[in-house]
Amino acid sequence: MSRYADFDEYEELLKKRLSKKRFTHSMNVAEECFKLAEKYGADKRRCYLAGMLHDIMKEDLPERQRQYTVESGLSPDPVELSTKSLWHGVAGAYYVREVLKIEDREIISAIRYHTIGSARMSLMEKIVYLGDMISAERDYKGVDKMREYCYKDINLAMSVALIYQIECVCSKCGGLPLSTFEAYNYYLKFNKNKEKL
Ligand SMILES: [Fe+2]
Numbered sequence: 001m002s003r004y005a006d007f008d009e010y011e012e013l014l015k016k017r018l019s020k021k022r023f024t025h026s027m028n029v030a031e032e033c034f035k036l037a038e039k040y041g042a043d044k045r046r047c048y049l050a051g052m053l054h055d056i057m058k059e060d061l062p063e064r065q066r067q068y069t070v071e072s073g074l075s076p077d078p079v080e081l082s083t084k085s086l087w088h089g090v091a092g093a094y095y096v097r098e099v100l101k102i103e104d105r106e107i108i109s110a111i112r113y114h115t116i117g118s119a120r121m122s123l124m125e126k127i128v129y130l131g132d133m134i135s136a137e138r139d140y141k142g143v144d145k146m147r148e149y150c151y152k153d154i155n156l157a158m159s160v161a162l163i164y165q166i167e168c169v170c171s172k173c174g175g176l177p178l179s180t181f182e183a184y185n186y187y188l189k190f191n192k193n194k195e196k197l
């Protein structure tokens with residue numbers, strides 16, 4: 001049962017659409033988004049829902065993920081279009097808007113940018129981006145430090161998170177969308193002491 005009884009339908013849908021592991025991740029992200037929203041004075045309910053739904057397309061057919069990405073009207077850039085692991089962000093935003101008929105633009109945008117980030121993100125967008133990185137089951141090296149940053153200063157946390165993500169992508173010779181570079185450059189000013197994980 002989710003924290004909000006009226007989200008139980010979404011929870012059932014997630015159970016059907018996701019593996020057990022990713023379902024657990026999604027509910028953990030929702031919980032983390034709730035806590036971050038509480039800390040930073042955002043709308044807890046809407047942040048929880050955005051967190052819950054952020055990976056809703058992640059395990060759908062790759063062809064459908066790509067089709068939704070192309071048809072979303074959400075301006076995916078060339079790197080997003082050519083990188084399979086990035087489709088689910090744009091496709092997920094499309095899914096919640098077109099299939100679930102959720103009209104909350106901030107929720108749609110938080111899902112759309114949860115993988116790539118962007119400059120000048122809304123509080124909810126930052127909460128979903130970071131909630132996804134520090135959910136309870138995450139155990140990468142540095143996650144505890146990341147958790148500390150997230151509850152200390154959300155903009156500094158964005159900078160540290162982006163440096164970490166970009167380094168991970170580059171170490172695998174992966175492509176980076178323009179939006180990620182813009183996010184990196186934008187949040188750098190909140191990282192005066194050049195902190196990283
Ligand atoms: Fe994701």
Ligand SMILES: [Fe+2]
Pocket residue numbers: 025029054055132
């Ligand atoms: Fe995720």
